Amino acid sequence: MKNNNVLEYQLLDTGNFRKLEQVGEWKLIRPALNACWQPKLAAKQWQSADAEFLRDSSGHGKWKIMNRPLPESWQMRWGNFNLHIKPTSFGHLGFFAEQYANWEFFEKIIPTLGKNVKTLNLFAYSGIGSMAMARAGALVSHLDASRGMVEWGRINQSMNDDVPDRIRWIVDDVNKFCKRELRRGNLYRGIALDPPSFGRGSAGQLWKIDDQIIELLSMCRDLLEKDGNAFVTLSCHSPGFTPLGLERLLESVLGPGKIDSREMTIPETTGRVLPAGITSTWQRM
Template sequence: MIDRLAPLLARRAHLPAQGTTFYRGVHTTETAGQFALDLAGDAGVLSLYADFSPQEEAELAGACAAAAGLAGVYLKRRPPEARHAANVAREWLSPPGPVWGEARAEVTALENGVPYVIRPGSDLSIGLFADARPARGWVRQHAPARVLNAFAYTCGFGLNAALGGSATVKNVDLSRKVLAWGQENYALSGLNAPDDDFLYGDVFDWFRRLARRGDAFDLVVLDPPSFARGKTGLWRAERDYGRLAALAAAVTAPGGGLLTLLNHAGVPAASFERMVRLGLEDAGRREHAAQRLGAGEDFPEATHLKAVAWTLD
């Protein structure tokens, strides 16, 4: 497998020249599901989906660094139960220091020319999800007047809407920390980032509050986790996404759009789209166009990410 690293990385060698220095260098479909390698400038993030001994981890990290010309490599262990163990085994799943080479606490990396703050040692999520690059590009290309970015994380979708010319962009997330990180991303692009455009709190509560106020958006972006614990219980995307789509539809203007994303390999694309349609029906809305967005050329044969842009009546 190590012998294949260089030719796999060579397939993506054109991306930095096109203004993208944050991307998937090696995908799991190219390693029999054992590992993936993300690149952020001269830092690498090695995600392991199989059991490796400490020696094997170090050897693989060193091989990735040599093949990609990296200064340092960070490790993310991603067993199937990682989403449940994140709060109790955080440092084992995502060691804060590099497993190989020099530390890079923070990297400014580019995606289609847009700079983002990437923190390779920051938990399992490092500031951006490379597979959503086509969807972020779609938002920047379309960028209607009013955009609501739900489950905003570090506000990549909101940032692209603002760069595309949207007059009003609201980013909603349950973490003040990631919203502040999003404001840093705005600042890198020279954009104003007033606090009232970064809404802290439960997304479901915010949807209800915005609906009561009569607010309507020309585009609502939904990029929820596949699993989460909240004050109202467990959120499971495979069970609850339709309800989320209904709430989003209630604040989507007539003729507006809904961009739905789900990173969950266990949910087939057809099942995902059916959930969304049922949710729209419950909200009394119909979709009359759906555009499916892929995960990008650096994710060959990827089926985990579902990204669909809907136009509502």
């Protein structure tokens, strides 16, 4: 159920490759590999954090309690959504704040594409982008290889009364699903994807962005409606990719269109912003 009393998210400060965040009621420190500068806030502000995530060489890690023990989960509000927050062994919490502008774009563009348009959200994580699409009127196919993340998305939807039941929740490997949709002749008016650098599908299939992104984008092109307005939004956190590089990639695979590429950022309460990946949207007008 919707709860207007849950607290918002704030990025309080960054520096020394860490970030200090207010995540609802809880103050946390997590790694921030782009934050190569000095913090702005006093050390006592950082020392007041409830917990810090310490990552090990495997990419996993542990939460070190500094002041208050963390609950297993809690609620938070961000991007006009109530969210289920749960600290994981990867240091994730269930949302990526830098995607906020993309959620806003989905809610703005989808009503202009027609009624009951179909959209596809790949590598869709905990479903906030899917909820934005559904709230804007789309019939959404939400796909992630992790059954746990798809269930997390269902929980998020249940906490937002203004998100209609227009999301099809799918656990599958992205490449397998797209090939199956092409065989079935299913087409979409908009597609979003936020692929990891490396990962595994629902049955252990290997994913490497450097080797497979062109093939996947080619399938996305073929899954778009052939006439009328359409969009593809690609986000990326992988080293070596740049906004201009994503623009060239989309242009080469999808063909002529309006392309907007930018660095994703998260605003700090100090007035600075934290760079947090890149995104590019291609539109057929």
